[in-house]
Amino acid sequence: MTLMALRNLALALLVSLLNACAGVAQGFSFSELDDTVWQPCAGEGSVCSFEGQRLIRYGVHSQWVYAVATATIACVNSEFGDPAPGLRKSCDLGRVTSRTLEGQRIGVLPIFYVFRDASEALVGSEDDRNMLRRYLGNAQRHFAELLGPQVQSFNFAEAMVHRGRFSQDDIGRFSATTPETAIDFEHAVVKELLEVRGTSRLSETHVFLFIFVRKNPLDFSPRRFAGGRSFNGGINGGGGVIVMEYAEIRLGAYGILAHELGHAFGLRHSDCLGYDMQQSDSIMSYNPRHRAKGFDRGPTPASLSHQERISLLLNRRVFPNAFDPGELQQRSNTCVLPAMHRSIGDIPVVRGVGYDLWVNGRPISGPEAIFFTRAQAIEHCDLMRRRYPSVPMECRFAGSLLPQPP
Numbered sequence: 455m456t457l458m459a460l461r462n463l464a465l466a467l468l469v470s471l472l473n474a475c476a477g478v479a480q481g482f483s484f485s486e487l488d489d490t491v492w493q494p495c496a497g498e499g500s501v502c503s504f505e506g507q508r509l510i511r512y513g514v515h516s517q518w519v520y521a522v523a524t525a526t527i528a529c530v531n532s533e534f535g536d537p538a539p540g541l542r543k544s545c546d547l548g549r550v551t552s553r554t555l556e557g558q559r560i561g562v563l564p565i566f567y568v569f570r571d572a573s574e575a576l577v578g579s580e581d582d583r584n585m586l587r588r589y590l591g592n593a594q595r596h597f598a599e600l601l602g603p604q605v606q607s608f609n610f611a612e613a614m615v616h617r618g619r620f621s622q623d624d625i626g627r628f629s630a631t632t633p634e635t636a637i638d639f640e641h642a643v644v645k646e647l648l649e650v651r652g653t654s655r656l657s658e659t660h661v662f663l664f665i666f667v668r669k670n671p672l673d674f675s676p677r678r679f680a681g682g683r684s685f686n687g688g689i690n691g692g693g694g695v696i697v698m699e700y701a702e703i704r705l706g707a708y709g710i711l712a713h714e715l716g717h718a719f720g721l722r723h724s725d726c727l728g729y730d731m732q733q734s735d736s737i738m739s740y741n742p743r744h745r746a747k748g749f750d751r752g753p754t755p756a757s758l759s760h761q762e763r764i765s766l767l768l769n770r771r772v773f774p775n776a777f778d779p780g781e782l783q784q785r786s787n788t789c790v791l792p793a794m795h796r797s798i799g800d801i802p803v804v805r806g807v808g809y810d811l812w813v814n815g816r817p818i819s820g821p822e823a824i825f826f827t828r829a830q831a832i833e834h835c836d837l838m839r840r841r842y843p844s845v846p847m848e849c850r851f852a853g854s855l856l857p858q859p860p
C-alpha cells in the first residue's frame with residue numbers, strides 16, 4: 455500500500471466516523487420506526503412538506519403506515535393506504551433517512567433447545583460448543599470461498615443452552631398446511647426465543663440455529679427436524695431460523711447445515727432456477743454427492759449458482775461487501791423465500807423503500823414488498839399488468855416509477 459493510499463484510507467475512516475457522529479442519513483432501518491421523535495406535519499387531506507428525504511407516518515393512535523418521501527407527500531389514503539378506516543388521521547414527520555434497507559449486522563446464534571421433558575445435563579459441554587465452532591467455522595470458510603475475496607462471510611456467536619417452553623409431545627399440536635401459511639413448530643420456537651430475548655422478527659439480529667435436544671436422543675417422533683428459512687422473506691430481510699436434531703449433528707451433518715444456512719439467508723431450492731435437484735452443483739440442491747456426513751465439506755463440496763451468489767451479495771446485513779447494490783438489484787431474480795406467518799409478529803407497511811403497487815389509485819402492496827429487489831418488482835408489475843390489462847396500475851420501486859412496457 456502506498457503512502458497516498460494509506461492517507462486516503464485514514465481519511466475514509468475519519469469521514470465514516472464523522473458521518474456516524476453527525477447522524478447523517480444511513481439506510482432505512484426498522485429501528486427508526488421506534489426510535490424516531492415524531493412532529494405533527496399535516497392533517498388528513500393536506501400536504502406535508504419538508505426538506506430532503508424523511509420518514510413520514512400516517513394514521514392515528516397506534517395504527518400507522520410509514521413512507522420514505524422527498525420534499526412532500528399528500529396525507530391521504532390514496533398515498534399510504536388506510537391504516538384506520540373510519541377514523542380521522544394525520545401525518546407526522548420523522549427523521550432524515552434513505553430508501554436503502556439497512557440495519558445491524560446479522561449473525562448465526564446456535565441454540566441447544568432442551569425440550570421441557572429432557573435433561574439440560576445432556577448438552578452444553580465444552581465438547582458441544584467446540585463442535586458448533588467447528589461446524590460454523592467450516593461453513594463460514596465455505597461461503598467465503600464461494601462468494602469471493604471482496605465479501606465478508608457471515609459471523610456467528612457462541613452457542614447458548616435454552617430450557618424450552620415445549621415438550622416433545624407439544625410438536626404435534628402445530629401442523630403445517632401450506633408452506634406460506636403454516637404455523638408449524640418452527641413458528642412456535644421462533645416466537646418463544648423472540649420473547650425470551652425481547653426482540654422482534656424485524657429487530658432480531660440473528661439466525662437462530664436450533665439444535666433440538668430430546669429426552670430419548672434417537673426418538674425423532676412425530677417428525678425429524680431439518681429445515682431453514684428467513685423470518686421476513688425476500689432479500690436482506692434480517693434474521694432467520696434453522697432447525698436440526700442434536701443426535702444427528704453429533705454424528706456429523708455438515709451437508710444439511712450448509713443447505714439450511716442457504717435457506718436461512720433467504721435462498722430457495724435450486725429447482726426454482728430450473729436446475730435438477732439431484733444433479734445440481736448448488737448448495738441448494740439435494741445432490742447426494744455433496745451431502746457431506748462429517749463436520750466439514752467432504753470431497754465434492756457444493757457450490758452456488760450465479761443467481762444464488764447475487765442473492766447472497768444483496769443480503770448485505772449477513773455478507774457485507776462493496777458491490778454496487780443498484781446493479782445487483784437489476785440482475786436478481788424471484789427465487790427467494792416468502793415471509794414467515796404473522797403469528798411471530800407483524801411487519802409494518804413502509805412505502806417508498808422497496809416495491810409499491812397502486813391499483814385503481816390505491817396502494818395495495820403488502821408489508822413484504824419492502825424486501826423486493828428492483829428486478830422482482832419489475833417482474834411482479836409485468837405479471838399484474840398482463841393478468842389485469844384493463845385495470846389502471848402504477849408500480850414504483852424505491853419511490854420512482856417503474857418503466858411502462860411499450
Ligand SMILES: [Zn+2]
Pocket residue numbers: 713717723
Ligand atoms: Zn431445503
